[in-house]
Each structure stands twice: as C-alpha cells, then as structure tokens.
Amino acid sequence: QVQLVQSGSELKKPGASVKVSCKASGYTFTSYALNWVRQAPGQGLEWMGWINTNTGNPRYAQGFTGRLVFSLDTSVSTAYLQISSLKPEDTAVYYCARETAGGTRDFDYWGQGTLVTVSS
Amino acid sequence: QSVLTQPPSVSAAPGQKVTISCSGSSSNIGNNYVSWYQQLPGTAPKLLIYDNNKRPSGIPERFSGSKSGTSATLGITGLQTGDEADYYCGTWDSRLSAGVFGGGTKLTVL
Numbered sequence: 001q002v003q004l005v006q007s008g009s010e011l012k013k014p015g016a017s018v019k020v021s022c023k024a025s026g027y028t029f030t031s032y033a034l035n036w037v038r039q040a041p042g043q044g045l046e047w048m049g050w051i052n053t054n055t056g057n058p059r060y061a062q063g064f065t066g067r068l069v070f071s072l073d074t075s076v077s078t079a080y081l082q083i084s085s086l087k088p089e090d091t092a093v094y095y096c097a098r099e100t101a102g103g104t105r106d107f108d109y110w111g112q113g114t115l116v117t118v119s120s
Numbered sequence: 121q122s123v124l125t126q127p128p129s130v131s132a133a134p135g136q137k138v139t140i141s142c143s144g145s146s147s148n149i150g151n152n153y154v155s156w157y158q159q160l161p162g163t164a165p166k167l168l169i170y171d172n173n174k175r176p177s178g179i180p181e182r183f184s185g186s187k188s189g190t191s192a193t194l195g196i197t198g199l200q201t202g203d204e205a206d207y208y209c210g211t212w213d214s215r216l217s218a219g220v221f222g223g224g225t226k227l228t229v230l
Binding site: 035037044045046047050059061062095097102104105107108110111112113 | 152153155157164165166170171176208210211216217218219220222
C-alpha cells in the first residue's frame with residue numbers, strides 16, 4: 001500500500017534551518033510528483049510548491065523568498081524539504097503529498113505531517 | 121486571506137444533507153479542476169473528490185462534487201457523526217502559478 005512517512009517533530013530557534021524528510025513506499029517513487037503543504041496552528045492549508053521526482057526539478061510558491069529547498073534521494077525514495085532563516089511564523093505542520101497521475105494538483109496520499117516549532 | 125472562499129462553518133443533523141461552497145475566479149476554479157479534502161481532527165487531509173466530481177476508490181457515494189463557472193460545491197448526504205471535520209477545496213491558479221486552497225469549512229453534525 002502507498003505510504004508517505006515523514007520525519008519527527010522539530011524545535012528550532014529563529015534564524016536556524018530545518019530539514020524534513022518524506023519517505024515513500026508502495027509505488028514507483030519517480031512516477032508521481034510530490035508537493036509540500038503546510039498548516040499553521042488553527043489555520044488552513046498553504047501550498048508551498050512541488051518537485052518533479054523524475055527530473056528533480058522543483059517549483060516554489062512565491063512568498064518564501066528563496067528560503068526553501070526541495071530535494072530528492074531517489075535511491076531511498078525520499079523527498080526532503082529544507083527551510084532556512086526560520087521565523088516564528090513558520091511554526092506549522094508540514095505535509096508532503098503525492099500528486100495524482102493526472103497532474104491536476106490533486107493530492108491522493110499525504111504524509112502524517114511534521115510539526116516544526118520555531119521559538120526562542 | 122485565501123484565494124478560494126469557503127463558509128467558515130456549516131451544520132446539519134445526522135442523516136441530513138449538507139453542501140459546502142467554494143468560490144474562486146477564472147484563473148483558478150474557472151479553468152482548472154477542483155479537489156476536496158476532509159481533515160479529521162489531528163490528522164492529515166484526505167482526498168474526497170478530484171477532477172471536480174470523481175471519487176477515489178474507497179470514498180462513499182455519499183460524497184459528491186460539482187463545478188459551475190467559478191464555483192464548486194461539495195455535497196454530503198446521509199450525514200454521520202464521523203463526518204465532523206474540516207473540509208477544504210483546492211485547485212491550481214494559472215495566474216499565480218500556484219496551488220491554492222480555500223480557508224476550510226468546519227462541519228458540525230448536530
């Protein structure tokens with residue numbers, strides 16, 4: 001069965017960086033794009049961008065001003081999200097989500113989420 | 121401020137029907153497919169509807185989706201207490217070149 005398993009919660013200080021992993025199983029990793037979505041406490045969903053798991057080409061949502069890096073290690077079917085220069089407002093649950101084969105930005109499988117807390 | 125507009129909350133009695141609206145514009149809903157997600161408390165979102173009106177395997181027929189112009193609607197019939205959750209619409213915005221979501225609607229089954 002398809003699974004996306006993310007790394008555990010993180011507590012970081014403002015200005016630090018964090019790297020979240022998303023390990024896929026149960027399907028061919030390079031056949032489906034992966035998206036990243038975050039949810040601040042008590043708030044809605046915010047799309048952060050996506051990565052083509054076949055080419056490794058990332059696309060980032062505006063508003064993150066170069067602080068995001070999406071990467072892959074296809075040998076272990078794992079995607080990574082790195083955020084630098086963390087701010088308190090980056091406190092959120094971060095999800096990886098597999099895009100359906102149709103490429104219409106529907107997300108059929110989600111990781112369990114990784115809570116990143118940014119606090120001094 | 122979300123690009124897509126949803127009512128903050130809806131409620132209905134068990135067994136009844138409820139609809140949740142999602143309003144956008146020509147750059148998003150008007151020219152792209154809409155999906156709907158259910159988020160139970162403390163869990164990740166779950167895909168309910170994709171490509172406006174298709175249900176993934178395992179999603180009951182009680183859940184339906186439709187789209188007209190720049191608006192979309194999620195319908196849920198035969199409401200159950202287990203349907204209490206937050207519901208989000210989502211789509212692509214061609215002008216922003218970004219995925220966009222509604223602000224979410226909290227469903228209460230009275």
